[in-house]
Amino acid sequence: MKVPILRLPITEEDAQVLGERFKSVLLSGSLTMGPQTRRFEEMFAQFSGAKHAISNASGTASLELIIRALGIQQRSIIVPTNTFAATAYAVVNTKNRVIFADSDPNTLCLDPEDVARRIEDDTAAVILVHIGGVITPAVEKLKRLCEERNLALIEDCAHAHGCSLNGAPAGTIGCAGAFSFFPTKTLTTGEGGMVVTNSDEIAEKVKIFRNHGKNPALRNKMSEPGNNYRISELTAAFGVWQMEKAEGWISQRQEIAAFYDQNIAGVAGVQPLKLPKGMVSSYYKYIAFLDEDLDRDRLKKLMQERYEVSLTGEVYADLCHTEPVWQGYTYCGMHRDGGTAVRHGWEGCTCDHPAGDFPGAAFVARRHICLPLYPDMTVEECRHVLDSLSKSIQEIRGNT
Template identity: 40%
Template sequence: MAVPPARVVFSESDRSTVAAAVTEILSTGELTLGPRTERFEAGFAAAHEASHAVAVASGTAALEIALRCVGVAGREVVVPANTFYATAAAAVHAGAKPVLADIEASTFALTAESVEAVLSPDTAAVVLVHIGGLITPAVDELRQLCDARGIALIEDAAHAHGCSYLGRPAGSFGLAGAFSFYPTKVVTSGEGGMILTESAELRDEARILRDQGKGAFGTNHHVRHGASWRLSEVNAAVGEVHLRRLKEFVELRRSVAERYTAALAPLPGLDPLVEPPGGRSNFYKYVVLLPRGTDRDGFKREVRERFDVRLAGEVYELPLHRQPVFADLVHGPLPVAEDVCARHVCLPVHSDMTDDEVDQVIAAVSTVHSELAG
């Protein structure tokens, strides 16, 4: 039995519901910015206790729109070195210069100290990324630092559907939170993204930007340099159905993570990222640091070829400044990001994962680690 690194989960009943919704949408001809988009926005906002939600075409669009709303053009945006291309690309497309900051190893997240080290008079925003669904305990200190300097804190919450820290949901710590609905995410709409915010002004600006900068839908009156960042009604219908499963998906993923953590505890040198006190993760990723000097490619090959377990989707295998397109990014020393990017793996976590699959992963990782360590 092969265990893939990720799996998209739609039950038979959910597929039927989506199919019926698509039929209705096609029959009405209301294909974009209609009632299903509004319901999806309302449902996602309610699930994260947010006042406002704006559905858009992708998580990248959500982040770019949020950055445009806070006015980063011609200035600098601080991002972690160990994030996905889209985090820095959104800043570039919004007209800003990304500046890389280092992280700390227990949450793969920025710290107030690492951010402060790269701030300048040109800093307009800091993007905090909730890697793998973990919200760092440093989030309040980061917000305080940003507030004191007049800098916008934006959350890249692409991984963080249903996550919280001290009872506060992802998307509630900064001026806005940007979520992704890419197919592998805990909740997917096929493609899509969402902006959550408490600011009615930011909500209104985001709605303008997502629809070619129009002052109102259905007009040809353009007041901003926006783009085609709308979410289709078909995507909204898929997301609306999947969102109903968020709580059960998170509970199952947490049970898988609990088993992994218990199984890895006796294995010296394997260090999983665990929830900080007060944190509640969706375990979009279950991240494990391998011992220094371990051949990561060899480790992954062994568990794949001998146990049929696929490990993929690192977060991330290359820090941004080692991506060819970002070779010129501004940064200082990045020792933690360099280290953790080079030696972590992500164990499979699915929203419908079986006990047998979990057993297979545990056996694979335990056996290969023991052999390499011995």
């Protein structure tokens, strides 16, 4: 039985429905910033529990728009090193400096104590990434820390569609949240992103920046050096259809995760990540930790070649501060020359200091795996995943 990394839950009937909707958009004469975009934003605002939802080109663009809306420039922003590089790029692309921080292996998310140690005089914000769709229970500590130090708390919700902690939806905990609709995400439009916020001021600024800086209050005259971060009406129509399916798909993901929870105990050498109490997850990833003696690469290769089971990508196997990009650029985006910064981003910038040690994030990067999980997986497929995982571990340990 072959179990792929990902299988999009789109049937032939779905494709026909989408084709009719795309045809309607094409015949409407409105290909951008039209009724489909407005409907998508309205539906996502309701889905996320936020007052405002503003569509844009990507999750990365969403983070950049939030940072720009907050007026943060030539400052430092703390991000976890256990994240995709786009989180750090959003900081650099808005002319700010990255400070990497460690993670708690129990949640995969930022460690508030390490964040507190890394705050500098010019620090303006903290980006909390809900890794794997997990909202850390330490979020209240992070909120208090940010309030005490006058820092903005920004949420990277790329993994957290439909997730909540103690009733608080992802994206509504900090000042704003950034979602991604990349194909691997719980909800997708192929490409695209969404900013959610309860702040009228942030929402209005994001709308201006995503549309070339056009200011409705000035009859669409340019008031800011904006950019084109818009989505097309075709993308929005796909998004509307996704929102109609969201509740059912998330429910299916939760059922599959529950099956794994109930049956993974029989697999020696693996411990599933325990979700925080009060956490509702849409299970962007089903995460488990391997015993120290097990080689992840060998395990993944064995499962794929012998049992045709493909484990999904980790979150993350390579820590952001170790990426080769930082050999050629500083943490504020300036070029290096022979390992030395040619110039800093601004006077007094300390972007050339070492990133530091991250034992918690290193543990996460080294030890975890992600089991395949998508809406139309069958019980037989899930059982095959666990069976092949168990047999592969036994073979690696020489027990077969």
